[in-house]
Amino acid sequence: MTKKLLLTVLPICLLSFVFAQSPHLNGTVNVDLQTGQITCDFSLTNIPELGKDYQLLLNKGFNIKHIKNAKGEVIAYDGFYNGKMRGEGLAYIPKNGDKVLENPKQLEISYTGAFPIYKDDYNFTDFKGLIAFNGTTLRASEQSKWYPVIYDVKKDQLLEQVTYAITVKCNNAEQIFVNGDEPKAGPTAKFASEVPLAPLLFIGNYKVQQTSNAVFLNTAMTKAQLAVFEAEIAEMKAFYHRKLGIPYQTKNVIIEHTAVEKFNKGRIWGFASYPTIAIAGGDLGGTIDEANKKFKDSTDYPFYAHEVAHYYFGNVLQPNATLFWFFLESTAEYLSVKATEAKFGKVYSNAYFKNACNNLKNFKVVPLNKVTEMNQIGGTYRYNYGPLILRGLEQMIGEKRMFDFLKTCLKAKPKTTDYAFFRDQAMASGITEAEWNAFEKQFIDSENITALIKY
Template sequence: MVKKLVLAVLPILFSYFVVAQNPHLSGTVNVDLQTGQITCDFNLTNIPDLGKEYQILLNKGFNIKHLKNAKGEMIAYDGFYNGKMRGEGLTYLPKNEDKVIENPKQLEINYTGAFPIYANEYNFTDFKGLIAFNGKTLRAAEQSKWYPIIYDVKKDQLLEQVTYEITIKCSNAAQIFVNGDQPKPGPEAKFKSDVAIAPLLFIGNYKVQQTSNALFLNTDMNKAQLAVFEMEIAEMKAYYQKKLGIPYHTKNVIIEHTAVEKFNKGRIWGFATYPTIAIAGGNLAETVDEVNKKFKDSTDYPFYAHEVAHYYFGNVLQPNSTLFWFFLESTAEYLSVKATEAKFGKIYSNAYFKNACLNLKNFKVVPLNKITEINQIGGTYRYNYGPLILRGLEQMIGEKRTFEFLKACLKAKSKTTDYAFFKDQALLSGITEAEWIAFEKQFIESENVTDLIKY
């Protein structure tokens, strides 16, 4: 999520998560902060029985040394030549005599890659899917596919969350952190999680600060600033918990990292890999007003509220399929508007929707019921236009019933989040067929809803 201009330590309450068989990752990772080289020697076990309907995804910057089966025998694979991409990863398929190996319950994979060092230099962009070295730290989230990720073809779902037991080695790192375990001093440390989670990496030379409900990595806040920051986040959690009816007792990990894209002053970018929230582009200590006990800039509140909302849409519900971006980002942005409205009043939400409508006046979209491919919902669509669709639903049925719809989505288990899912959960939440038809005609099938939104 990028802020501005508008705009966790650890185990979570997992009883609300989709119950599924999660792969287990074990092995060793070697990282060099000065050269950008990463070498991994992994065993992937407990792989779900997907028959031949699976792929293995790995960041395009890695070169596979070998792939072996459970017996330690080298096996062939497709993808090394003219490989197909899925997001940030190349797709690989284990083969036996030109036939896909069915249900490989265990795979050994060894690979190496080197990535640019952005020390006083910049890329044209930075995003969650980038493996980012800056000479002092390495940041690698699950979206970057720094570890092998199984893709379930039938369900159109990435099995990013894994249990793990891995050793990280980095001779030039003072601290090493893997999402799901505590940060530990380098140059070598073992990490383990018996709860399935997406193992984000944050390695380098930084300070660790701790409060009663959070860890702060690479920040430089005093006790008063830490307390204010934690208080603001706790307020957002309490609002979501009350409105969505699902506990949010997670202790977060807040990372301040350096973007490898040049940011103008006042611009902040962040993402969530729960329980971690990673923020780039600013000094967190400078964002806190100790005297008045709040964020100095009011636009910081909705920015953080968006990332906090990903606990629900991104973790409790793990979107997939054609409406992936709508159910991941548009929902989180809509929730951030509602949380900020609860704090600052309707003057905020009215201004938000007015500005969005003015800025998107000429924006043309593919209606949600016509989406056939995930990336038809681009950045502007998912962050700015999608929330207007949810605002339209709120206009028709009211805020309370809109939250009932969102609750229904969160309670759905192992569903494909396509347009049929949208409609099914709406009807399950109590929206009538007649109301759905009216909503669909007005707000879904329109090429632009800005003239319909009230503020």
């Protein structure tokens, strides 16, 4: 999309049935909105049996006071000197003497850090992995690794989804919200979730508005605007339920927050940390056409449909490994096109694919079956080119069977989402080997498929 910038990265929550065991986070968080300081004292329990194949990830802006074992003893760890980065986090490896601590049943970790406050100035970028203070609010998602995240080395899996029982303190905050629980009045509040979730943190001085199926934080919408917004989101959920066979019944939390990057007028971006959708750069009330009960701008509907689609790809299915970005973002974008097509007709989807093909006709990619590292699928690839690959598959097998394929992916037991997974789920959905070979020859092996896309 030219108007909207989608930066939905490293999402969202796992349903409790996806992984039998998720870590449990317990402890306290102290935040100062005026200085940007965060101090945490946490224990991690219920850690899966990972042997020595794990790391403990924490935002690079934090300094560790100490790590302790289940007995409360201070233990050694690698990573404090010449540490390796994984995304936004430094990787730490707890040790028992000179050896990696195997199968830690419990880890206690205390740390503190201070982050910049953006009031009248900006960073060159804003994204989900940034811990963002603006003097009024703090936004910190799971991608920022504001809490300790276990990394499963063998499965190439971030265990960001945790059950939790934490106390958050912020003396200069009127409201505190932790994803998975209700927003509560500050300056001190307790939060808990028995369902594994990615605990996004949103603290500050803002208004809380409630409707029957959503909670809105930091917006100034009227009741009429709230009703229209909620109805548009509900329509998207109903479409995905019909097509994918999995209901989306959870109440969403919609956050309007200030970007710490300077935006041109009309540009917004968003991310999802299920069930929260966070939007930066816009006035949500200003997007609503109350008289006609819809979004004013035609680009708003697919923008939100993309975020809603992350409930399925990012939550029901949590991607990992080499095709992480393809199964996270390309699928969500493809689904948003189909949802918008259902509302506005094929005139929308034809225009979408025509525009994408024109913009990408000289774009070269590493074919999916040759991707060896997840970040070979960059931003343009994952958001713009990847949906064309899925469109190509739809051209060959039809829309109904395409949704059968997507449903099969969602029902698959947790696996490595690499190219073999892509092919295996296609076969399991009823796509024949001859059909797959034809698809692979035309739409996978090529470095550019724009000339093959029909619209």
